[in-house]
Amino acid sequence: MTVQDVSPVARTTMTASDPPRRILSIWCARLAIDRWRLAEGCERGEGPDAEPLALITETAHGPRIDAANNAGTAAGARKGMMLADARTLCPQLKVAPSDPAGDLDALEKLALWAQRWGPWSALDPPDGVIVDVAAVAHLFGGEATLLADAQALFEKRGITARLAIAPTAGAAWALAHHGPPRSILSPDDDMATRLSELPVAALRLDDDVITILRRLGLKKLGELGSVGRDALLRRFRNRRSPAANPLVRMDQLLGKVPEPLLPVIAQHDPLVQRRLLEPIRHRQLLDQVLADLAEDMARELEGQGKGARRLELGLWRVDGEVVVRRLELAAATRDPAHICRLFSEKLEGIDAGFGIETVRLRASWAEPLALAQGDIEQAAEQHGTSLAAFIDRLTTRLGAQAVRRPIPYGSHIPERAQRWQPPLESPPSEQEELRFHTRPLKLLDRAEPIAVLYATPDGYPQRFRWRGKVHEVTRCEGPERIAPEWWRERSTVRLRDYYRIEDSKGRRYWIYRHGIIGDGRGGLPEWFLQGLCA
Structure with missing residues (x-):
């Protein structure tokens, strides 16, 4: 299964012959619990499902509840609650491990299965599916009959679902989660009026944004209109994500701003x-x-x-x-x-x-x-010149992580200027135009300190000791100054001045002075040798 990056919902232009947009929102309110119950072979309200149960995930602070059945919810267990707190309210609460990956896989299968009601469907994580039902309701005898058919099929599969149809994905989601069961919002209805009594949580906002709105006294969608748009814009102007900006969510809900969706497309592996x-x-x-x-x-x-x-x-x-x-x-x-x-x-x-x-x-x-x-390929194979075949043999013998090749990376710090990737993959497009200064043929794994015996002020060393040997500097080229990466380093990191030098025996080195005198970022500058030149 793959996701396509073009969605009919993203279109904003419609002709007179185009049918009105109709979106079916399916909310599997108890997906994780329903999957566990079906795996255990229990009917609703029977067996272990009748006992307080919670699905948990291990965290650094202890087990946390991801979902609870009806009996567990009635006993006080809530999603996001720590297990220790829930057991305080309900000592007999039973637990089982949650399976988020399995839930997502089940949701993907449901999205494909739901295409029986429309030409395309999209995921609405973590427990919802969106289906485009424009111009197909007459095949089922109307939208009400379509919803009844979908409700019956979900009940037959043993999955609890709430459904709604509306002109936009946001409105359908709001009705499915917070409206009456099997709600239908007609294209002729005034959406702002019909949805005004729904809570602000119907806007699919982050929890902290909902808390802010409630503290401001805004608890229903209709109350957002009583506050000036400019005031809300100033309050949430720094929040770029749609889930953190109630104005964007309200515009998406009313159809003033398009909301792209990614249709799910089945792919069959050979x-x-x-x-x-x-x-x-x-x-x-x-x-x-x-x-x-x-x-x-x-x-x-x-x-x-x-x-x-x-x-x-x-x-x-x-x-x-x-x-x-x-x-x-x-x-x-x-x-x-x-x-x-x-x-x-x-x-x-x-x-x-x-x-x-x-x-x-x-x-x-x-x-x-x-x-x-x-x-051509056969000749390459016979003469041992097929690079892909050669790499495959090495990978099979040495392991998947043992065969890699370096590529340039956008960093002017020498030890960070490369990354490793699979041998035949193309480098990222943004790296293709990178140009670097000439670098030594060999860089040391770690720059090694050198003891400078004599150096001109703010210049290169005349003599230095490295690995127990003293080297007289006869030629020098530089400096090349490299500043630290301010976006990832602390402000106390010092500059580097790089020099290409040659000693009296013709050996060439790449050294740098770490810091300059009087920079206020430490004591005297230190010297390091980082590479060997040709």
Whole structure:
């Protein structure tokens, strides 16, 4: 599943033939608890669900409650409360670990499933889904029937949901969370009047902003209109985020400002598998099955115009155990021989148990890959000049983090002027135009202090000792002054003056003086050697 960066909601121009915008907001109010209850096989109000229960997350200050069932809420447990405080109110409160990643995955699946009511849907984290239902309500017999159908299907799946339809995503969200059940806001209605009795929390604001509004005596949306817009603008002018600015949220709610949404689009990973007539236990047979799967995967990827960057090989044993081996490639490929060669090292020591009955190969990461002349790639492989194949072999042998290459990084501090990245990835676009002064061929891991035996005032040393040896300076170039990065350093960090020097034996060094006399940032300047020049 991926998210597309263009949303129909972001459009602000409409023609006379365009249908009015209609947005369905679905709020799964008890998503985490419903998932836990369904996993435990409990009906609503029966079994463990009838007992006070809270889902918790471990924090630095102790367990914190992420969600609570109805019995737990009635006993005093609240989201965000520390478990110790909740147990004070309800000693019999039971706990289970929360699963935020699983909740998000379930929400993504619900967003795709909800596209039965509209052409596209979007996530509304942490527990909501937005669906565009413009010009489709007549297929269900009207918007009221559509809401009834959606409510019935969610109840059938065992998920508690509140739904609402409105012309904007903000208005639909406000009604789903704070309005009557299955609310419908018609395009002909006066939205400001219909929503005026809702609390200010209906604006999807941060908790601290809601607290500020309540302290100002503004508890309902209609009361925001009684305060001058200029006054609110002055009060919240420094808050750029929409969730921290009630004026932006109100304009989005009323449709005066477009609110971009990211539609959810299903992506199906290329997958091939073999269900074997008889379980296999020998490596030779497994290699043959892998070769067949690699050929099938190559055809599947070629049909999609893609190449695999990450492959997962799953082996299902007769006893129910599943063995998974993963492979990440330096560049997109669909060469079956290359895939088999890399997986051959991953399959060493596989325990087949009583036999392997199913083998599955999936490309969990694929990139566009154009067709290439096979003879050129084959010649490169034969002569050992294929860089991607060479890097893949090194990565398989040494590990994913062992093969990296340095790239320039936007910092004038020498030890910070590079970063490491995967060998075949393109450098970030903003780094392509970086230009640096000439630097030594070799920089020391850490600049080493040198003892200056004689130096001219505010100049370079005439003689210095490094690693127990005294060096006479015969030539010098510089200085190149480098100031500290003020946005990340303290104000007491001193300047550096860099010099290229050559000693009496022709050896060249890159040294710098840390600080200048009288800068007020420490004592006398210190000298360091940081690199060796050619």
